[in-house]
Amino acid sequence: MQTNEPVNSVVHYLRSPDGMITELGRIPTGGAGSGTFKPISGQPSAPNAFEGAASVILSPDRRFLFATNGGDNSVSSFRVSEDGGLALLDVKPTGNAVTGRSGTAKSLAYAPASETLFVLHSFGPDHVRLMSVDGEGRLSLRLERYSVNTPDKPHRVATMVALSPDGRFLFVGTTFDEPPTANPDGSAILWVERDGQPKSIASNEPDPDGLIVFPVAADGTLGAPSFHDAGGGSPFYIAFLHGRPDTFVVGYAVGDGIVMGRIDADGMVSFGPLTPINTSAGKPSELCWLSVSPDDRTVFATNFGYSNISSFQLDGGAPVVAKDPACPRVPGDGSFRALNGTVSSGPSDNWVSPDGAYLYQIYGNASKLVGYEIQPDGSLEEITSVSIPYNSPQGLAGV
Template sequence: MKSLAYSRSHQTLYALHAFGPDHVRVFSVSEDGALSLRAERYSVNVGTRTDRIPTQAVLSPDGKFLLIDILFDARPATSPDGVTTLVVSNAPDPDGLVVFPVEASGGLGKPLFQDAGGAGPFYIAFLNGSSETFLNGTAVGDGLVMSRIDSAGQVSVDELVPIATGAGKPSELCWLAISPDNRFVFATNFGYGNISSYRIDDGKLAIAQDPACESVPGDGTFRAVNGLVSSGPSDNWLSPDGKHLYQIYGNASVLVGYAVHDDGSLTEHTKMTIPYNSPQGLAGF
């Protein structure tokens, strides 16, 4: 299982699985929190792409649509000589974002296969207070895309804003955290072992600090897709006041806390040892 999305209005939980064809399963949630598995099964496969690998499912804040990012159009395969083949989604076929309408019953309607705006869409985050505008982090597009969804579930995308990739491609830009005032977006670069920041001005994305902090070195054994030794940052969390950002570096065995500055830069102010390559997610309140 990759991620969960909960519809409070429908008392329904959606579970996303990396491997299909039953990529999405649905649970009813009772008043006391008990789960009941429903019969519905949904796939994100389309056309000849019959073994797609999704990464994340997110409900629009108004509960009308379930959005799913597809990272690969086929399961990664390794040949006998050790060469791994990755078939990245949304490149060239612009269908790496799947939008399911949410029905009154909590079931899902016919999926809309749409352009995510960049190769290897990985992470969706709606702006605070908006059910229309969201950001999509692209792991192989090496940047962020600002997108908007209308009342019919149709998505329009702005031009992708990439980070600097002189160190090698892909950057594997993945997880996002948006500041409470929607001024800054912090993007975790799995392949580089660091974080980049964007600013949002008049509804447009631009680079703020790239990188926003120093790279955290890995242990010397794990390499990202781009061949670099990576500390494998896997998730981040921004405090509700927007003053502190926390980042997991699983292949360096550390959780780092940063102070957030007005220019979008980050300064390390705390560090804790964590189990090697174990924690994969952060949440707080």
């Protein structure tokens, strides 16, 4: 996990067979995080400062770990030893200049065939930048740059980048069609007036173009993007299934549920129906992060606004709610309110262990990383908790 503090570090944890975790150390990234500052909303202190996901990733061969530095728009690479220890190899700028208090480098995907690292930024026009990774893990910036803007949406806010398992397509999720303005309490305003009518700034709502797919060439360069109806408002998180490489699940920050989708050999995307959670606590739930169990039977979805997790069963068709919520609400310190007005602990990234036995969840406003034992019915039983920095931490990756 990265601390995302102004002097950024990656925290190394040891996971024991019973699911307990112990912090072993913190390794500086050589770059700057955004700290508690949230660039998208301008809030001086709020959890999930990136409004993104996958800011810490491992290469498929587990030789390298990559982490964004959102404060100064740079990326760090580390060598991973057999015992999980990290050694900093390199840190390089993404090529996007920092304007204001922080940069917005937020999400990573890696294509081992071309040794290309894709770096996503919240703000464009150059949302996606490319880096090459040599055999020793050193980084070099490439000249290519790509946007998810459209002619009528020149200021879109991107969220997450994900590479299809065959490496042929790069997916980009979005949150807003334009940066939100803020209420006096710092909360985001999701509506603007257009032609005398209120219009949501949540992406894909109402304009059905919130999911962007780029074809990926053999050298890692991207072709012309296609814009797709993502099936719900603010398609935040994209997670491919382990055993079905053409199938993925999308979590919606404003749509308040998940959808199963498919991509064919030509890059055409199709979606099933949206499976919502119970939103009686207020909309939106900000269902943002997903983890898929190794057997592809269960999806765990983090509800940023509700301070808890919901679980879904996948049985080949549309997802079915398993447990909603799957765990008790984790309270924060009472200082942060979500978009629906509820006091939230701001949970963000999560991770399921490779044996499918445990799930780990960041609760930034509660300063906790919580570990759960996964139950057969999709519920979660808390078994461990460790202290983490307040509001800023981002990203989870493990082996």
